[in-house]
Amino acid sequence: MTTGIATSETVDAPESRDRPAVRVSGGRRAFGDQIVLDDVDLSIAPGEFIALLGASGSGKTTLLRALAGLDRLDAGTVTVPRERSVVFQEPRLIPSRRVWRNVVLGLRGTGRERALEALTEVGLADHAQAWPRTLSGGEAQRVALARALVREPGLLLLDEPFAALDALTRLRMQELVAALCRRHNPAVLLVTHDVDEAIRLADRVLVLRSKRLDSGVVIDKERRAQTGDSYATDLRYHFLNLLGVRGPQPTDRSAHPSDPVQEAHT
């Protein structure tokens, strides 16, 4: 059975505060004989920042594309907000449009001012008139971020948006994304390979494994901020383990009698 995307019509209704922004149930996708997603359930609250980990080829992009409406699922239902934005691994700016016209791509009757506001947020107001070719990789990716956020999406989909950046630029971009997501407050699904990045940015981290999603681990932001490294180290160990990488066990586990990993109940 093929199920199209059901777009939730009432994102602005008052009761939508408690309704999830994204709901996938029984999601299934196969390419030929190869089943990639099988009975995937996912629920993202409005404004929640989800990081999705998973081995290469585990189907993260497949899931993200289904949420973006770029691809279909073979079975299951998908409910997503009407306004969705994607930032891909590459900036994917249209080279024949000036930077600001890339930002307002597809927004009829939206003028330069709005584009400039969005570009200011990513620190690129000076480049509004530039051609995309003249931007550096990091700048182009910031324009892509501005283009995604300028339409105030209910769901922001990020498919390894930092993967092609150098380490320093990546850290800056992570901070920028965190700040802008706090301000615009969309539901976010960040696909990443970087466990540390997932822990640093997300409210909840999911791992796509054996074609399914677990309910994920809620990141305790207080503990992440206070105890700093050791909490993060434990989480890191947990996720790497799930991903099949056997790292060295954190040595001072006794210092943390409580398990850092609390399964989310949603």
Add this chain to the structure above:
Amino acid sequence: MSIEAPVETRQAGIAPPVTIDLPSAAHGSVSRARSSRTLHRVLRTAGPIALLGLWQLICSVGLVDAGLLPSPWRVADTIRELTTDGTLLPAIGVSLRRAGVGLLFGAAIGITLGLVAGLSRIGEEALDSSLQMLRTIPFIALVPLFVVWFGIGEEAKYALITAACIFPAYLNTYAGVRGVDPKLIEAARVFKVSGLALAREVILPLAMPGILVGIRFSMGVSVLALVAAEQINTQSGIGVLVLDLNGTLRTDIIISGVVVYAFLGIVVDLVVRNLERLLLRWKASIV
């Protein structure tokens, strides 16, 4: 440009200072680019001038009969003559009109077909295989057929030039549209740009380099097809000069006609180059 690298080991007396050849130093790059452009220009003009010189030399020395190959000087004289006696300019006007009208129709048809085939699957299936087949026919082979169909008047000439111009425009437009990065189209679709807006705002501008290459080729072909078309019972145009209709064997006049054809080709090329500069600013080099 060579630059001496700052080497500290000099004091230590271990290694001698190293001299590195850099392709262009920061401060020298502008003037360097300018001087290399001048060099290019000199080289580009030097070739043709040398050829002309050789031609003049052969004629002056008397290596060939002046009746068979008049000197460039003589040809220039003839062109001046033909201009003052009022034959050349009207002839150029007539020929330009033929080439221009044929090009206009041919390129318009070719670009339209290329867009249809490039943008829609149905269009591709309906058009591409037949056009790919037709394009292998050398258009000169059509001359007799077109004379039968359209007579020996202007219509046959327009039809021939139009037909010849369709294919380069079609092929390059189609390739240009198909060459647009599907990832960009996908990104546009994410932001709800689809259908006509997608074609106009994303695909058409990105296919423009290909389309302009097509127009450039079509322009070249239009001059070629003009030459072929003017072999058909020509009463006017540059073809009259070249065909030596009264059998006077005036090679200087024939060559004058050829020179004018060549000149048309150059003008056409200039026009397209400027068109490209205008339409493809986003593609200009990064500097």
